[in-house]
Amino acid sequence: MIDLFLTVVWPALKIVLTILAVIVPLILGVAYMTLAERKVIAAAQFRHGPNVVGPFGVLQPWADALKLMFKEVILPAGANKVVFFLAPMLTFALAMLAWAVMPITENFAIADINLGLLYLFAISSLGVYGIIMSGWASNSKYPFLGALRSAAQMVSYEVSMGLIIITVVITVGAGGFNLGNIVEAQRDLWFAVIHFPMFVVFFISALAETNRAPFDLPEGESELVAGYFLEYSSMQFALFFLGEYANILLMSAMTVTLFLGGYLSPVEVWFLGDVWMQPIWFMLKTSFIAFVFLWVRATVPRYRYDQLMRLGWKVFLPLSLFWVVLTSGIIVGFGL
């Protein structure tokens, strides 16, 4: 009996606890991301933002969650029931799933796999299905148009993201697909310094991947009402909403890991470089990039669709391809 406990139950329990240790703070972070967005945009527009529920409005996410839970679930006429309910779950689950490989300290990631970067890229490229499925299953014009826009947009920007990932992997060298190795390779110099143009291109592509302003055409209010999640209500809507913010945090964490030295401290003095400080650095950097996401939304007007496609295919793709060739040329030429 004790043997069974030690060999089967305890390891399984340990895995579950490890996962919870990452997912619970993540979900809290996602909940407060919704508040942060409203507060940041309010600040940019000289307003106060939510400040009624709790001190400075800190209990606002809970109030929102409770409200959404008690709303009625509405299924549009002629909607495809299974796909309709599957889509928000898929969006949310995929946004959580990708965190499995994120290195949070130098010796902690839920799964420290060899091809962590490819896994991350694969999971984030699946995110488009939640949107396409919701658009199709709603049996409604606006969600369908939103889903079509989103599919084309996400596939386009994935191409340059893939090339940027290749640049990073080439720079790291052997074992470059492992996220821990990528972070360790930045101990002396962050990749944001070496690959500064790619850092910018990656961040803008991340904006397009998460359908955020200025690339939020899939949910463009002025022409598509709300885009792909127009027909959703109650918890289904909440799942889409949280999935979007979880994706923002994921993309921020990915940018931090690839370019801003992940969990590494920017200065190695006193206790700042200690291992226990690493999750804090990781969170701070991720929060900063997530803040830039909100900042951009408060500042930049929306792109037109042809401009979006032009930027993706005619500017970012050649630029990132050129950078791959340049990087590999320099590394091979100078024997680095």
Place this chain on the structure above:
Amino acid sequence: MEEIITGLTFYLFAAVTIASAIMVVGSRNAVHSVLFLILAFFTCSALFVLRGAEFVAMILVIVYVGAVAVLFLFVVMMLHVGENRLFQGVRRFGVVGVLVGLAVAAELIIVISTRAFRQDTPAVASNPTTADLNVTEALGQILYTDYFLLFQMSGLVLLVAMIGAITLTLRQRDGVKKQSIPQQIERKREDAVALRKVESGKGIG
């Protein structure tokens, strides 16, 4: 214990793969078919992971699920294939379909019964996977040395296909307003806006 879990996972994913592959053909709704196809791809990549071929698994998800199947779904969603039209040709083309199916099945049986697929035979010479090489490296070693020409040729075939698709769909239309980005950037406030003092009751002549 670990073997039991691995075995169970294998059978789980294998069963899902086969079931969804059957549903691809059997589903009455074309969009459902594509969704099941995506599920089949995904479970296939899970099987690759179980076999230790992580790189192939990830590439399968990124390329097929993340890009190809999205466009596929895109097209099928736009077509609005009804149930009736989906099964229209069953009687006419049924015989041909069965013949093709039998041919493919026969080919599969012949391939599987050859020596290369037998478990007890040692690894084939063209497969340099050793203990100190992981799958990604092994794949790169083969692709960029032994099969370099074939690899380049398949790339060229794709390039030709891409150029073909572009030339087939490219058409020059007249009377379309297009934005010239350099011109747009060159444009200054002075070129577009003029401030005039308008006298009341007269207007600008």
